[in-house]
Amino acid sequence: MLSYILKRLALTIPVAFGVSIVCFMLVHIAPGDPLTSVLPPDASAQLQAEMRALYGFDRPLPVQYGLWVLKTLQGDLGVSIATGRPVASELGKALGNTLMLAVLATLIGFLFGCLFGFVAGYFRDSWIDRLASFVSIIGVSVPHYWLGMVLVIIFSVQLNWLPATGAGPGGSADWAWDWVHVRHLILPAVTMSVIPMGIIARTVRALVAEILSQEFVSGLRAKGLLDFGVFRHVVKNAAPTALAVMGLQLGYLLGGSILIETVFSWPGTGFLLGQAIFQRDLPLLQGTILVLAMFFVALNLIVDIVQSMLDPRVQRA
Template sequence: ASITAVLGVSVPHYWLGMVMVIVFAVLLGWLPPGGAGPGGSGDWQWTWEHMQHLVLPAITMSVIPMGIIARTVRALVADILAQEFIVGLRAKGLTDVGIFQHVVKNAAPTALAVMGLQLGYLLGGSILIETVFSWPGAGFLLNSAIFQRDLPLLQGTILVLAMFFVVLNLLVDVVQSTLDPRIAR
């Protein structure tokens, strides 16, 4: 598990995306190489064909955050399990399920903060991923605005992405203070 987490953190998004396109689209022919699926009247229908177009970009974008979250939560849980109150809980005869509940309660605020940051960082990684997979989204729009030197579009897109990042972190802080009232003080 640690090797997978380290590899997940080490591999660049765009490189993993290109390798996955070569393996799963070109060599094996299991999935489409890119795009958002067949066009239509503009209404988005979640059909199997659309889902196939989502698989490669979703996996590619999730590898790095999953690696970071896995490493952080693993270290956090190991640190909590080494604390004295866990030894006391075991001495009292608490079951593993009960100890797990205490570990989750203590690890949740920090893990939630890391998950919130990683979700925000997905926005930055989406620029390259949407370009590699020809996926029409905010990252693709930002990339095309950069190369076309469309400054108003560039500023607007960056502003919207920055606002999303700020609101996301605010929501994480609110949920953290709800889970652990000590944080609110």
């Protein structure tokens, strides 16, 4: 077990480096000069050159990359061009907000996705299966910013139950676990949970149906287990794959929530990423993408390790 974890851990190092190169390259491939958006249009050529030297944009790309990696490893992601604040602290705050949102959304999605999936898989081809499949297909296919806006119209505008935007009263950025703040979390989390719910429901349905068709289920019935006993075995067989899908979904939600965070003005990484793109804030963009990518790598690692604990066959591979 321990050797498997260590081996898996060692494997992530080259992956992380590859990811960092891709992050760096992508940002630099994009056309346009990052400084034009912050400098006044009539800035002198000398000022432009000075600014470029200040941010290190005048050096060759490999050197820039090397310096960036070196600094990143020391926890320094540079300074935002737009705000002049360190990227690390901006990112830290946004990351906390997004993490909260994504984890909650994934948990809600996982719970309902598993529920729908198990019911649909167990009662395959019955009306209840069709209903659950219908709900999960809607979950996967509905545009989420649209759903977010609909929910805002219903629960904020019409019913006035929940706030429409922000992460706290009066746009305050400091989070606290009280009702005043948690209220803000509900609508974006529910909106976001629809994505993993649909995907997990469909995965679990297929899984359960596949497991139930295996011969060992006959074996379990043949030794006299009641329905609940058989169900326990099905759950344990389905768990590794379901958890893997959940981990990947969490990864997607961490980075892929730009639209939802924009709709709800949720001060998370997606929101930050959107800002960085529009302002051509290179250090912020690089840093955000890198950290999100690293999160994804770390999640994959965790999923693999948890999976190997649940499924004894994984360790051999």
